[in-house]
Amino acid sequence: MIPVAEALERILSALHPTPTETVSLPEGWGRVLARPVIARVTQPPADVSAMDGYALRAADAAVGARLRVIGSAPAGHPFDGTVGPGEAVRIFTGGAVPAGADAILLQEDATAGDGFVSPTEASRQGRHIRRAGLDFAAGSAVLSPGRRLTARDIGLAAAANHPWLQVHRRPRIGILATGDEIALPGDPIPPGGIVSSNAHALAALVRASGGEPLVLPIAADDRDAIAEAATAATRCDLLLTTGGASVGEHDLVQSALGPQGFSLDFWKIAMRPGKPLIWGDLRGTPMLGLPGNPVSALVCAVIFLIPALRRLSGLPAGPVGAGTALLGRDMPANDRRQDYVRAELSRGPDGALTATPLPVQDSSMLASLARAGALVVRAPHAPAAPAGTPVEIVEFSSIGV
Amino acid sequence: MIPVAEALERILSALHPTPTETVSLPEGWGRVLARPVIARVTQPPADVSAMDGYALRAADAAVGARLRVIGSAPAGHPFDGTVGPGEAVRIFTGGAVPAGADAILLQEDATAGDGFVSPTEASRQGRHIRRAGLDFAAGSAVLSPGRRLTARDIGLAAAANHPWLQVHRRPRIGILATGDEIALPGDPIPPGGIVSSNAHALAALVRASGGEPLVLPIAADDRDAIAEAATAATRCDLLLTTGGASVGEHDLVQSALGPQGFSLDFWKIAMRPGKPLIWGDLRGTPMLGLPGNPVSALVCAVIFLIPALRRLSGLPAGPVGAGTALLGRDMPANDRRQDYVRAELSRGPDGALTATPLPVQDSSMLASLARAGALVVRAPHAPAAPAGTPVEIVEFSSIGV
Numbered sequence: 001m002i003p004v005a006e007a008l009e010r011i012l013s014a015l016h017p018t019p020t021e022t023v024s025l026p027e028g029w030g031r032v033l034a035r036p037v038i039a040r041v042t043q044p045p046a047d048v049s050a051m052d053g054y055a056l057r058a059a060d061a062a063v064g065a066r067l068r069v070i071g072s073a074p075a076g077h078p079f080d081g082t083v084g085p086g087e088a089v090r091i092f093t094g095g096a097v098p099a100g101a102d103a104i105l106l107q108e109d110a111t112a113g114d115g116f117v118s119p120t121e122a123s124r125q126g127r128h129i130r131r132a133g134l135d136f137a138a139g140s141a142v143l144s145p146g147r148r149l150t151a152r153d154i155g156l157a158a159a160a161n162h163p164w165l166q167v168h169r170r171p172r173i174g175i176l177a178t179g180d181e182i183a184l185p186g187d188p189i190p191p192g193g194i195v196s197s198n199a200h201a202l203a204a205l206v207r208a209s210g211g212e213p214l215v216l217p218i219a220a221d222d223r224d225a226i227a228e229a230a231t232a233a234t235r236c237d238l239l240l241t242t243g244g245a246s247v248g249e250h251d252l253v254q255s256a257l258g259p260q261g262f263s264l265d266f267w268k269i270a271m272r273p274g275k276p277l278i279w280g281d282l283r284g285t286p287m288l289g290l291p292g293n294p295v296s297a298l299v300c301a302v303i304f305l306i307p308a309l310r311r312l313s314g315l316p317a318g319p320v321g322a323g324t325a326l327l328g329r330d331m332p333a334n335d336r337r338q339d340y341v342r343a344e345l346s347r348g349p350d351g352a353l354t355a356t357p358l359p360v361q362d363s364s365m366l367a368s369l370a371r372a373g374a375l376v377v378r379a380p381h382a383p384a385a386p387a388g389t390p391v392e393i394v395e396f397s398s399i400g401v
Numbered sequence: 402m403i404p405v406a407e408a409l410e411r412i413l414s415a416l417h418p419t420p421t422e423t424v425s426l427p428e429g430w431g432r433v434l435a436r437p438v439i440a441r442v443t444q445p446p447a448d449v450s451a452m453d454g455y456a457l458r459a460a461d462a463a464v465g466a467r468l469r470v471i472g473s474a475p476a477g478h479p480f481d482g483t484v485g486p487g488e489a490v491r492i493f494t495g496g497a498v499p500a501g502a503d504a505i506l507l508q509e510d511a512t513a514g515d516g517f518v519s520p521t522e523a524s525r526q527g528r529h530i531r532r533a534g535l536d537f538a539a540g541s542a543v544l545s546p547g548r549r550l551t552a553r554d555i556g557l558a559a560a561a562n563h564p565w566l567q568v569h570r571r572p573r574i575g576i577l578a579t580g581d582e583i584a585l586p587g588d589p590i591p592p593g594g595i596v597s598s599n600a601h602a603l604a605a606l607v608r609a610s611g612g613e614p615l616v617l618p619i620a621a622d623d624r625d626a627i628a629e630a631a632t633a634a635t636r637c638d639l640l641l642t643t644g645g646a647s648v649g650e651h652d653l654v655q656s657a658l659g660p661q662g663f664s665l666d667f668w669k670i671a672m673r674p675g676k677p678l679i680w681g682d683l684r685g686t687p688m689l690g691l692p693g694n695p696v697s698a699l700v701c702a703v704i705f706l707i708p709a710l711r712r713l714s715g716l717p718a719g720p721v722g723a724g725t726a727l728l729g730r731d732m733p734a735n736d737r738r739q740d741y742v743r744a745e746l747s748r749g750p751d752g753a754l755t756a757t758p759l760p761v762q763d764s765s766m767l768a769s770l771a772r773a774g775a776l777v778v779r780a781p782h783a784p785a786a787p788a789g790t791p792v793e794i795v796e797f798s799s800i801g802v
Contacts, residue, residue: 025586025601026601026604026605026616029604029605029608029609030605030608030609041590041595041596043595043596043765043767044595044765045593045594045595046593050763050765074581074582074622075580075581075582075593076580076581076582076583076591076593076594076622077581077582077593078592078593093693093694094582094595094693094765095593096593130763130765134761134763134765134766135765135766135767135768135769136768142768142771143771149605150605150609150771150797150802151602151603151605151606151609151699151802152602152699152767152770152771152797152802153771154601154602154604154605155598155599155601155602155605155695155699155767155770155771156598156767156768156770156771157586158586158596158597158598158601158602159595159596159598159695159767160596161586161587161590161596162586162587163585163586163587164587179476179477180475180476180477180478181475181476181477181478181495182477184564185426185558185559185562185563185564186562186563186564186565189442189562190477191479192446192447192476192477192478192479192496192497193446193477194442194444194445194446194495194560195442195444195559195560195561195562196559197556197557197559197560198556200426200427200555200556200559201552201553201555201556201557201559202552203427203430203555204427204430204431204550204551204552204555204556205552207430207431208430208431208551208552215427221475221477292494292495293494294556294560298552298553298556324752351725360535362451362531362535364444364445364451364495364531364535364536365535365536366444366536366553366556366557366560367536367537367543367557368536369553369556369557370543370544370551370553370554370556370557396551396553401551401552401553
């Protein structure tokens with residue numbers, strides 16, 4: 001059994017970011033930028049007014065002065081002339097400050113009429129003027145590679161005049177559920193069988209992490225079926241299997257794939273749930289074999305697959321982001337396996353986050369997993385922890401799961 | 402000017418959840434459930450083994466006893482007979498516990514061979530048996546309406562044998578940018594003009610909140626163009642405009658839409674950035690008019706559009722989720738407008754979250770908005786706050802923006 005941290009390191013060190021593709025700006029949302037976005041324009045392109053009012057010379061803007069309004073400069077319609085002494089130009093937010101003017105008189109600080117305007121408050125040089133390049137200058141990098149593009153980033157790339165973006169291709173993840181006993185929802189259920197939940201839960205998790213799932217037909221617990229299905233998926237960036245990872249006679253994934261060129265790195269991790277986890281390489285395609293129990297499969301996916309998807313996506317990758325909460329009930333000392341305990345989250349009146357472990361932790365129980373807000377992480381050999389102890393948690397909402 | 406909370410209440414009270422549609426299970430991820438998911442099967446369907454080992458009578462499981470192995474029960478292949486005294490059945494995780502047996506002997510607690518098995522540890526009644534219905538029973542509601550379906554929920558709906566789900570239709574949001582001075586990225590930029598960023602930033606925000614954006618062609622600052630574009634969008638669940646909301650002569654949205662049957666609810670909010678914000682109804686379609694400045698538009702979208710999208714989506718809706726951080730620098734007293742101040746987030750060595758307001762807050766500056774991690778919320782007339790004061794924040798990552 002190897003520790004969780006070592007297993008994760010070995011997984012991440014075997015993976016590389018996907019190649020780059022070109023997508024249109026609107027498709028760029030949520031994708032990982034692969035090349036810097038260099039501004040192609042300066043923003044604002046010239047000195048512009050930040051307010052509605054009058055462009056004038058600050059020296060002329062004494063209270064009670066009478067200035068002749070010689071033109072108008074709405075946004076997008078620059079005034080061509082020059083503002084001379086005793087003159088003003090009507091201007092609107094975003095309008096270019098005309099030559100000669102060096103201040104903006106707010107319209108609420110002026111009385112206007114009959115082709116003239118008169119300040120009721122003084123103005124000063126540079127007031128209410130946005131300088132050219134205040135936001136960014138042409139040639140500067142406004143977005144750096146290796147970030148997942150937000151709505152704000154899309155706005156910034158648009159403003160920098162980029163209709164196309166270079167992003168990493170979505171990692172393509174083949175998902176293979178194995179087992180004689182499982183049927184797809186709505187399909188006839190074999191005697192003694194159950195409905196398959198892992199493949200579609202994992203597909204949703206892959207999509208939530210920016211990947212593209214490829215759900216393969218269920219493979220029976222039979223060497224040929226598993227081998228055939230798995231080799232069909234070797235064009236993926238990563239092959240995920242569920243089931244068949246344990247030590248029983250009916251756990252076939254390893255033995256079925258060996259003759260197909262599967263090379264094992266490790267398959268036992270000191271964690272709970274999820275000890276049997278396969279990591280290896282199937283003829284050049286990295287392969288992660290998750291346990292068959294639904295809770296074990298999803299917890300292992302959170303701990304190993306999400307970081308793997310981040311690495312494949314071109315994002316900084318490491319352990320999934322952890323937070324802190326106070327224990328809502330006493331916990332016993334831990335044994336030598338790292339424990340991930342389903343817990344409900346609540347916030348006290350003082351804003352403190354409390355994680356209360358659910359009483360039954362059986363790894364087949366999906367309903368309690370769906371209800372849980374977080375996993376409480378218990379290190380190997382952690383001592384008993386009374387209620388109120390701060391503990392490390394993995395909050396599901398923070399990782400989009 | 403009306404307060405932010407009142408404006409939000411008036412917006413939410415005018416909106417209703419979209420109707421329901423049927424989607425396949427994999428499409429259900431991220432959608433808002435509209436009808437309960439009632440389990441169609443019991444899970445586990447029968448008492449099953451939680452481990453690999455031997456099913457037997459607990460009374461027989463004394464250390465050193467010699468039990469005859471009469472058959473095998475892998476998952477999906479139930480053993481048809483009955484386990485009698487002195488007998489055992491080889492069993493695997495998920496296999497049905499055969500009639501007669503009431504305990505599971507772990508394989509690591511047994512020595513086996515020659516058709517017999519002998520316990521090296523005692524077992525007790527019910528040990529390592531998952532009872533039928535431990536996870537859920539047929540007929541029970543495993544998922545309730547009004548929640549956005551996570552990967553865990555999709556797994557649970559699958560296990561409950563649902564290939565289809567009833568969800569709310571994605572809210573369709575028409576997005577209309579107005580202005581003579583703006584051009585789409587890559588298109589020729591008019592003299593004195595700038596590249597349009599609002600429409601695509603807002604479209605990304607709509608998608609991030611589970612909506613379906615419909616980006617309309619840019620409308621020139623001209624009554625006919627605005628009226629035509631806006632009425633084209635009356636089949637949407639909500640029409641969003643940007644620009645043309647202020648008081649200047651060139652702010653045309655209200656005057657252009659009046660003759661088209663636009664009925665105004667309010668248009669001035671005591672907030673910064675974003676005072677001019679239009680809310681009303683265009684012949685039955687709710688209409689939100691955002692300011693034209695990119696930062697104002699996005700901040701107003703965070704504060705008003707995200708809650709509106711939640712209401713339209715069938716989710717519980719209220720003010721956008723707020724957190725707390727410590728101020729990273731002194732802030733002056735606030736005036737009568739609620740202030741949303743872009744800030745960088747950082748975590749100290751003690752884990753405390755600090756929000757440091759960016760020095761320049763001009764509402765045209767998209768680059769600083771993209772870099773910011775949060776908005777610091779300053780209530781009207783808030784007193785001066787020294788560095789270290791706890792303040793309310795809206796964290797962008799927590800709302801997917």
